[in-house]
Structure formats: structure tokens, C-alpha cells
Amino acid sequence: MAELSTPDRAAVLAALDRVRDPKSGRGLAAAGLVQALVVGPDRAGFMIEVAAADAALYAPVRDEAEAVLRKVSGAGKVQVVLTAAAGGTGASAERPPDPGIVRVRRGARLSPQAQAQMSPAQPTAALKPANVRHVVAVASAKGGVGKSTVALNLAVAMAMLGRRVGLLDADVYGPSIPRMSGLDAEPELNAERKLVPLEAWGLKIMSIGFLVDEGAPMIWRGPIASSALNQMLNDVAWASEAAPMDVLVIDMPPGTGDVQLTLAQRVALSGAVVVSTPQEVALIDVRRGVAMFEKTHVPILGVVENMAYFPDPSTGEPIPIFGRGGAKTTAEALGAPFLGEIPIEVALRQACDDGRPFVADGGDSAASKAFLSIAERVLDALDHTSLKPPPRIVFED
Numbered sequence: 001m002a003e004l005s006t007p008d009r010a011a012v013l014a015a016l017d018r019v020r021d022p023k024s025g026r027g028l029a030a031a032g033l034v035q036a037l038v039v040g041p042d043r044a045g046f047m048i049e050v051a052a053a054d055a056a057l058y059a060p061v062r063d064e065a066e067a068v069l070r071k072v073s074g075a076g077k078v079q080v081v082l083t084a085a086a087g088g089t090g091a092s093a094e095r096p097p098d099p100g101i102v103r104v105r106r107g108a109r110l111s112p113q114a115q116a117q118m119s120p121a122q123p124t125a126a127l128k129p130a131n132v133r134h135v136v137a138v139a140s141a142k143g144g145v146g147k148s149t150v151a152l153n154l155a156v157a158m159a160m161l162g163r164r165v166g167l168l169d170a171d172v173y174g175p176s177i178p179r180m181s182g183l184d185a186e187p188e189l190n191a192e193r194k195l196v197p198l199e200a201w202g203l204k205i206m207s208i209g210f211l212v213d214e215g216a217p218m219i220w221r222g223p224i225a226s227s228a229l230n231q232m233l234n235d236v237a238w239a240s241e242a243a244p245m246d247v248l249v250i251d252m253p254p255g256t257g258d259v260q261l262t263l264a265q266r267v268a269l270s271g272a273v274v275v276s277t278p279q280e281v282a283l284i285d286v287r288r289g290v291a292m293f294e295k296t297h298v299p300i301l302g303v304v305e306n307m308a309y310f311p312d313p314s315t316g317e318p319i320p321i322f323g324r325g326g327a328k329t330t331a332e333a334l335g336a337p338f339l340g341e342i343p344i345e346v347a348l349r350q351a352c353d354d355g356r357p358f359v360a361d362g363g364d365s366a367a368s369k370a371f372l373s374i375a376e377r378v379l380d381a382l383d384h385t386s387l388k389p390p391p392r393i394v395f396e397d
């Protein structure tokens, strides 16, 4: 049997350069249109990012590139994804497009109120996949506080409560949902050329980690990270009229930098869940996390205190390793609901490593109960949306 061979990258790029960029007249690679090229045994793919207005112009280019890629790579699975970024300027741009600039009609005057709401990074159009009711971000200002653990278990808990739930791993720099959910298959494209999310644990799941090989260089940066998110929201078959989705949970990358801010602004979020640990330093981060969403006018659904305490192995009594209740006090002081505390459990860490959502095991441990009750509270908040809608930019006549 012939062994699967990895196609030569240089040969692939040279072949793609024979496909013309209709705008610049240059080859695709020379024009900078070959982004995030992945070439591996039996698979090859890349992304073309163009301005939204150019999407139709580039559709045949995508098809041609796919045909060329199939021929030169000899790979069985070939995928070229065309991503149309609102506000993007495509290949001819000297600088990467700033994904967050508001385009205001020429001559339009903004009301003073709208002007006050406009920050330089206000979104052009908030993204929300069709037939998805709520999009909820799970975020933290600091890394390693258990955001992905909470996002996965919260999503599974909501599914266990009877909702149709999706999980989007938007941590383009260090996706951990593939490992935590035990999935590593490659999503297929459906007839509409949308990626079909993987299904497990009662969830539909998509992660950049399914598309990029582990160990492959993470070249997703700034605008590319942002367009990868676009793609994962718009080019994934999350839901349909026949099979709508109640909640799409987004596991955000850690931090409150530009990337996170952009994500928070571009996606039509119903609300955000901020995860923290009880240490003093982490609590400062709760403030930063809450402030980020306030800046972007996203309602805070609440704060979760993770690793809140360590249950005494013999008595089960809480041992507050980092002090206790700090996140609750901080949440209250900030006027954000407190959603609950999750203890440190060795079995929970083990489950993450084994690729099983802990809550799915159905045990009646404190952590499982906490995830279910947090899920109930989040659903309750979403169902009774006294939540402020995100602000709209208002044009005066």
C-alpha cells in the first residue's frame, strides 16, 4: 500500500501562484491571499480573506484554487475557505484590515448619543449565526483560571437541561476544547460549503484546533484570528430552520487585549460569563473582565468563581486555599450577578485530561452540581431577558 506522503509546501505555493488574483493580477501566493496554509498527509487547505464586497468575485478563485490544490498536493481532503470580512480590504491592502471600524454612510450625521457610543473599535455588523438564539461568551482577564473547563461543562450542563447547545472554541492561540472534549476528527464540508461541527456530549462543537494540526505553527494573529472567528461563526453549519440552536457558548482566548475586545464587539453576544479564581490578583482581573464587556455594552450574565476551595478529602469540608468568597464580593460590588463557585476537584482535572466533560459523568459531586446550577442561572438570565440589548448606532435624518 502506498504511504501517505506530505505534499511539498513550496510546490503547493508555486502552483497556487498560477491562479490569478482578479484584483491585483498577481498570483494568489504573491498577492498574500494564501493564509493559514496547512499541508499534511492526505490533507491540504488554506483560507482566502477578502472584503465582504468582493466575496462573489472570489468564489470562482476559491474553486480554481481548490482544483489546483487537489492536483498538486495529491491530498484526499482539500479545503479552501473563502472568508469575507466586513470592513476588510482584501489582498491589495497594505495593512491588515481593522476589523472593528464603523463604516458610517457618507454625509450621515450621528446623534450626540450615538457619537458617545462610538469607540474606534465599534463593530460594523454584529455577527450571529442564523437560527441561533443566544451567543454567550465565557471569558477571563487572566489565563489558566479554568475558562475552557467552565465553557465546556457549562455547555454540556445546558444540554443536559434539555437545550440545544453549541460550543465554539475561539481561543485561536491555544485551543483546548479538542483535548477536553476528546475530539480530533476533521470537520467535513456540507453541500452549502459550510463546515459541519463535530457532535459529542450532546453538543455541536467547533474549534480552530480541528482545522489546524496540533504542533502546526499558530500563525493566527490579529486580523487572521478575527477572520478565523468570522469563519467559525458564519461558515459553520451551527443551526438551521429545522434544527435551531438555543445557546452557542464561546470559549474566549484569555485576556482583555485588542483581540478579545474585537471578538466581544464583533459578535452579537447576549451576554458574558466571567470566570475567576479567588486570589486577590485574580479579582483585579474580574474587574478588568467586567470592564471590557461594559465597554462593549455586553451584559454580564455573571461571575463564576473557579477553584474556589478544596474539599477536605475525609470530611468534604471546604478548605479555602486561596481565601474564599472574593469573587462573590467583587461581583456584587460591580453589580454583576454571582453565578456560583466550583471547587478544586482532582477528578475534574482528570476528566479534562481524559477528554470527558466532568458534568456528563452525572456524579453528584460539588463541582457537577455547581455546573448544573450555574447553567440553570445562565439559562434563566437568557430566558428572562431583561438584558439590555447592545447599543445600535443611530443615524439622524
Ligand SMILES: Nc1ncnc2c1ncn2[C@@H]1O[C@H](COP(=O)(O)OP(=O)(O)OP(=O)(O)O)[C@@H](O)[C@H]1O
Residues within 6 Å of the ligand: 140, 142, 143, 144, 145, 146, 147, 148, 149, 150, 171, 174, 176, 253, 254, 306, 307, 342, 343, 344, 345, 346, 348, 349, 350, 352, 353
Ligand atoms: N475546579 C477545578 N479543579 C481542578 N482542576 C481544574 C479546575 N478548573 C480547571 N482545572 C484545571 O486547570 C487547568 C486550566 O484550566 P483551563 O484550561 O480550563 O483554563 P483556561 O482559563 O481555559 O486556560 P487558558 O487561559 O490557557 O485558556 C486545566 O488543566 C484544568 O483541568
Ligand SMILES: [Mg+2]
Residues within 6 Å of the ligand: 147, 148, 149, 171, 176, 251
Ligand atoms: Mg482555555
